[in-house]
Amino acid sequence: xxxxxxxxxxxxxxxxxxxxxxxxxxxxxxxxxxxxxxxxxxxxxxxxxxxxxxxxxxxxxxxxxxxxxxxxxxxxxxxxxxxxxxxxxxxxxxxxxxxxxxxxxxxxxxxxxxxxxxxxxxxxxxxxxxxxxxxxxxxxxxxxxxxxxxxxxxxxxxxxxxxxxxxxxxxxxxxxxxxxxxxxxxxxxxxxxxxxxxxxxxxxxxxxxxxxxxxxxxxxxxxxxxxxxxxxxxxxxxxxxxxxxxxxxxxxxxxxxxxxxxxxxxxxxxxxxxxxxxxxxxxxxxxxxxxxxxxxxxxxxxxxxxxxxxxxxxxxxxxxxxxxxxxxxxxxxxxxxxxxxxxxxxxxxx
Amino acid sequence: xxxxxxxxxxxxxxxxxxxxxxxxxxxxxxxxxxxxxxxxxxxxxxxxxxxxxxxxxxxxxxxxxxxxxxxxxxxxxxxxxxxxxxxxxxxxxxxxxxxxxxxxxxxxxxxxxxxxxxxxxxxxxxxxxxxxxxxxxxxxxxxxxxxxxxxxxxxxxxxxxxxxxxxxxxxxxxxxxxxxxxxxxxxxxxxxxxxxxxxxxxxxxxxxxxxxxxxxxxxxxxxxxxxxxxxxxxxxxxxxxxxxxxxxxxxxxxxxxxxxxxxxxxxxxxxxxxxxxxxxxxxxxxxxxxxxxxxxxxxxxxxxxxxxxxxxxxxxxxxxxxxxxxxxxxxxxxxxxxxxxxxxxxxxxxxxxxxxxxxxxxxxxxxxxxxxxxxxxxxxxxxxxxxxxxxxxxxxxxxxxxxxxxxxxxxxxxxxxxxxxxxxxxxxxxxxxxxxxxxxxxxxxxxxxxxxxxxxxxxxxxxxxxxxxxxxxxxxxxxxxxxxxxxxxxxxxxxxxxxxxxxxxxxxxxxxxxxxxxxxxxxxxxxxxxxxxxxxxxxxxxxxxxxxxxxxxxxxxxxxxxxxxxxxxxxxxxxxxxxxxxxxxxxxxxxxxxxxxxxxxxxxxxxx
Numbered sequence: 018x019x020x021x022x023x024x025x026x027x028x029x030x031x032x033x034x035x036x037x038x039x040x041x042x043x044x045x046x047x048x049x050x051x052x053x054x055x056x057x058x059x060x061x062x063x064x065x066x067x068x069x070x071x072x073x074x075x076x077x078x079x080x081x082x083x084x085x086x087x088x089x090x091x092x093x094x095x096x097x098x099x100x101x102x103x104x105x106x107x108x109x110x111x112x113x114x115x116x117x118x119x120x121x122x123x124x125x126x127x128x129x130x131x132x133x134x135x136x137x138x139x140x141x142x143x144x145x146x147x148x149x150x151x152x153x154x155x156x157x158x159x160x161x162x163x164x165x166x167x168x169x170x171x172x173x174x175x176x177x178x179x180x181x182x183x184x185x186x187x188x189x190x191x192x193x194x195x196x197x198x199x200x201x202x203x204x205x206x207x208x209x210x211x212x213x214x215x216x217x218x219x220x221x222x223x224x225x226x227x228x229x230x231x232x233x234x235x236x237x238x239x240x241x242x243x244x245x246x247x248x249x250x251x252x253x254x255x256x257x258x259x260x261x262x263x264x265x266x267x268x269x270x271x272x273x274x275x276x277x278x279x280x281x282x283x284x285x286x287x288x289x290x291x292x293x294x295x296x297x298x299x300x301x302x303x304x305x306x307x308x309x310x311x312x313x314x315x316x317x318x319x320x321x322x323x324x325x326x327x328x329x330x331x332x333x334x335x336x337x338x339x340x341x342x343x344x345x346x347x348x349x350x351x352x353x354x355x356x357x358x359x360x361x362x363x364x365x366x367x
Numbered sequence: 368x369x370x371x372x373x374x375x376x377x378x379x380x381x382x383x384x385x386x387x388x389x390x391x392x393x394x395x396x397x398x399x400x401x402x403x404x405x406x407x408x409x410x411x412x413x414x415x416x417x418x419x420x421x422x423x424x425x426x427x428x429x430x431x432x433x434x435x436x437x438x439x440x441x442x443x444x445x446x447x448x449x450x451x452x453x454x455x456x457x458x459x460x461x462x463x464x465x466x467x468x469x470x471x472x473x474x475x476x477x478x479x480x481x482x483x484x485x486x487x488x489x490x491x492x493x494x495x496x497x498x499x500x501x502x503x504x505x506x507x508x509x510x511x512x513x514x515x516x517x518x519x520x521x522x523x524x525x526x527x528x529x530x531x532x533x534x535x536x537x538x539x540x541x542x543x544x545x546x547x548x549x550x551x552x553x554x555x556x557x558x559x560x561x562x563x564x565x566x567x568x569x570x571x572x573x574x575x576x577x578x579x580x581x582x583x584x585x586x587x588x589x590x591x592x593x594x595x596x597x598x599x600x601x602x603x604x605x606x607x608x609x610x611x612x613x614x615x616x617x618x619x620x621x622x623x624x625x626x627x628x629x630x631x632x633x634x635x636x637x638x639x640x641x642x643x644x645x646x647x648x649x650x651x652x653x654x655x656x657x658x659x660x661x662x663x664x665x666x667x668x669x670x671x672x673x674x675x676x677x678x679x680x681x682x683x684x685x686x687x688x689x690x691x692x693x694x695x696x697x698x699x700x701x702x703x704x705x706x707x708x709x710x711x712x713x714x715x716x717x718x719x720x721x722x723x724x725x726x727x728x729x730x731x732x733x734x735x736x737x738x739x740x741x742x743x744x745x746x747x748x749x750x751x752x753x754x755x756x757x758x759x760x761x762x763x764x765x766x767x768x769x770x771x772x773x774x775x776x777x778x779x780x781x782x783x784x785x786x787x788x789x790x791x792x793x794x795x796x797x798x799x800x801x802x803x804x805x806x807x808x809x810x811x812x813x814x815x816x817x818x819x820x821x822x823x824x825x826x827x828x829x830x831x832x833x834x835x836x837x838x839x840x841x842x843x844x845x846x847x848x849x850x851x852x853x854x855x856x857x858x859x860x861x862x863x864x865x866x867x868x869x870x871x872x873x874x875x876x877x878x879x880x881x882x883x884x885x886x887x888x889x890x891x892x893x894x895x896x897x898x899x900x901x902x903x904x905x906x907x908x909x910x911x912x913x914x915x916x917x918x919x920x921x922x923x924x925x926x927x928x929x930x931x932x933x934x935x936x937x938x939x940x941x942x943x944x945x946x947x948x949x950x951x952x953x954x955x956x957x958x959x960x961x962x963x964x965x966x967x968x969x970x971x972x973x974x975x
Contacts, residue, residue, distance in 0.1 A: 080764075081764030081765065082762075082764060082765050082766035084762070084766065092747070092799070093747075093751070093762065093801070094747075094766055094798060094799035094800070094801070095766050095798070095799075124791070124794075124795060125795055126716070126791065126792050126795050128712065128715075128716035128717070128792070129716070130715050130716065130720075133653075133657070133716065133717075133719050134716065134717065134788075150717075150788050151717055151787070151788040151789075151791050151792060152716065152717075152792075153791070219810075221813060223807045223808070223809070306784045306808070310806060310807065310808055311787045311790070311791065311806050311808050312787070312791045312794065312806060321784075326654075328658060328659075
């Protein structure tokens with residue numbers, strides 16, 4: 018960590034960011050949402066949080082499936098806790114079931130004869146945002162879809178930036194033939210119609226989470242290179258780099274110790290937009306049916322269902338509103354960062 | 368060498384002529400038959416006139432055809448059926464009795480070799496440009512189907528291997544000779560060839576391009592009168608059509624004009640219908656029938672709804688367990704899977720109880736179907752029993768069965784995003800039986816290819832209905848364990864193979880039906896095919912000025928809005944437009960006057 022200590026200027030920038038309220042609170046809320054989404058199982062789940070049955074306590078949220086037999090039911094598959102709750106409540110003993118606030122998971126079909134999906138939002142059933150066309154809880158799919166999308170997007174961002182920054186930095190730092198070769202390669206690579214490639218790949222093999230990240234990284238790392246190359250070029254000529262070189266510092270030392278910390282403001286400015294870009298990309302691929310395989314909960318799949326069933330407005334409204342809120346917040350954060358890191362405010366040329 | 372080549376090339380056309388047809392004499396013992404004894408099904412009260420407006424290629428997937436040719440590149444789209452409907456066949460099957468009835472031919476006779484069928488062409492038959500239909504038009508048709516110029520390899524292959532020759536007796540008597548023995552009824556199906564106007568076509572390397580947008584003369588009730596590329600095609604009724612008084616054609620094809628417009632989005636097409644700009648709309652799917660097809664125009668009785676049960680071969684929808692996969696080699700595992708698929712729940716919920724359970728791989732073939740075979744129902748006890756017998760008795764932490772450290776999981780490959788609703792229910796229910804199904808949704812062509820190459824574990828798919836059950840291609844051992852065959856289950860059972868071979872060679876119709884039933888039983892025993900659902904009906908919405916005979920369809924009718932003109936069947940065009948009713952409806956709509964709402968459920972031909 019000591020290699021990557023932030024210089025006072027960068028710290029000043031973060032302080033300035035914190036003063037831009039809109040962006041700052043968006044960032045806080047987003048971070049909280051992302052953090053909480055890792056514990057979605059506690060809030061949105063068909064498994065109960067706590068079951069007390071015949072004097073024993075059970076915590077089914079995480080861990081192995083508890084078959085119905087455990088609770089004196091006549092089946093071996095996973096306990097239906099909603100029904101168990103009703104049964105135990107009817108017995109009026111000391112046994113009880115504490116369900117998650119939204120008592121459905123993203124996969125189960127809550128189907129009853131005579132009632133056909135999609136069903137409208139209902140507090141009595143616990144479907145706060147209704148169900149989709151195969152009777153799955155929209156809220157559950159939204160929450161778990163958010164988690165998938167955000168993890169996907171962050172992972173993609175890391176991959177893209179690792180490759181993009183390394184190559185961009187190297188291009189700027191070494192220059193010459195290496196730079197020239199990579200420039201041409203990137204130009205050619207950028208012209209590969211990325212969406213078609215995904216469609217072709219997706220129709221031959223089913224992409225899973227990681228292969229999709231890999232494919233998108235394969236065609237998405239170029240964006241960062243141009244910026245990094247330019248910034249590195251600029252930094253390379255600065256006196257402190259010359260000084261370091263004169264002292265006999267190695268290339269790696271100069272890049273990691275001197276150049277990268279000074280380019281961090283450029284990188285940080287791009288992060289929020291890359292995050293929203295990743296979410297939009299995954300959602301649109303899912304919408305087109307070339308994204309993650311069903312039945313993975315995803316916003317794109319919900320969006321498609323919603324647009325095909327405009328009469329079931331709760332589907333399309335939930336997902337469209339969520340998208341608007343999420344992307345707006347990400348944009349607020351991006352704006353604030355851009356503002357805070359604006360080089361015109363900080364750079365002093367002598 | 369060069370001169371020899373030239374000589375060969377010059378000689379080729381003359382030799383080719385003989386390969387397609389030859390002059391012949393009638394056999395001495397020939398027995399001509401015809402059929403005018405079967406019941407009529409069109410309405411004698413039908414009125415001629417009016418316009419029928421619909422979408423080009425059907426309102427659920429409308430598009431402008433890429434060509435007006437009926438063979439060659441890009442011709443095999445849904446619009447072609449309307450073109451071919453007006454290229455009459457020699458004979459048709461009666462849509463209720465399935466006996467042959469006259470079309471272009473007045474009489475027919477069967478050769479002693481069981482490979483030849485003789486026809487007397489109706490002397491009145493003329494092409495739409497007035498040229499009489501003669502025997503040479505059939506000879507030309509065979510030549511054309513075999514010609515490389517039409518760029519249609521399937522047709523080339525089929526007509527070269529299945530057809531031997533056209534025998535020309537005189538201008539109005541002709542015979543088709545095939546290469547395989549067929550029973551009499553089948554001959555009408557296999558040895559059928561529509562004539563082609565010899566005076567119109569000039570085959571050559573440019574045929575595909577030159578004839579792309581040419582309107583071919585035809586023999587049927589309608590001819591194209593207007594083509595507006597990308598937008599609209601109009602069919603006009605021939606006022607003095609040569610066949611209009613033939614027994615089974617009378618009172619059909621009543622509307623004067625059929626306007627087919629391109630409306631690409633089904634939702635928009637449905638809006639057109641609601642405004643009265645289309646005469647009818649197919650509403651078979653539950654979503655349309657129950658939700659979209661409700662509201663003002665139905666409540667006020669301007670538009671009617673019709674639910675018509677048919678009785679014809681059913682498409683074979685289902686799941687095929689690939690027996691080349693280690694897991695499915697075990698009969699008990701297959702049976703366990705059979706009982707773990709909750710098809711009933713899909714039917715009752717997602718499909719709103721509208722579809723029915725398919726029971727066997729060959730339903731709706733009359734006597735050839737064994738109706739005592741019932742699909743295995745969802746039953747956790749039985750599933751558990753069978754799977755435990757196969758060694759999958761234990762369950763892991765996640766509730767999925769395990770055996771020797773392996774989880775009981777299988778991949779389901781399917782090719783229609785619209786079916787995801789159904790597959791996810793099967794997946795969730797299978798979990799209860801301790802089976803994990805992973806879903807592989809591919810694009811439809813890729814899914815089909817994947818299955819043809821036997822890369823699947825479970826193929827969730829369907830086969831269109833044929834006139835005869837497709838046992839050989841799908842269940843014969845000869846087609847197992849190799850790519851590019853339809854045997855998705857890789858069924859390779861010597862006992863079944865023998866039965867299928869016998870069935871194919873069998874001549875007597877009763878024995879053939881008996882064998883067919885035994886084959887179905889055996890396929891049921893093997894248990895590698897899980898039948899899912901059938902939709903033995905069609906449902907349509909139409910404006911009240913569209914009138915129908917009683918009953919409104921036949922046993923083998925398909926949805927008459929999508930198939931307003933239907934090739935090689937004799938049930939199309941039975942409705943008519945009542946201009947008075949149309950005027951009355953228009954006025955009532957203006958005045959806000961209502962009629963009683965009408966929903967007809969016709970069960971005349973419902974099975975069971």
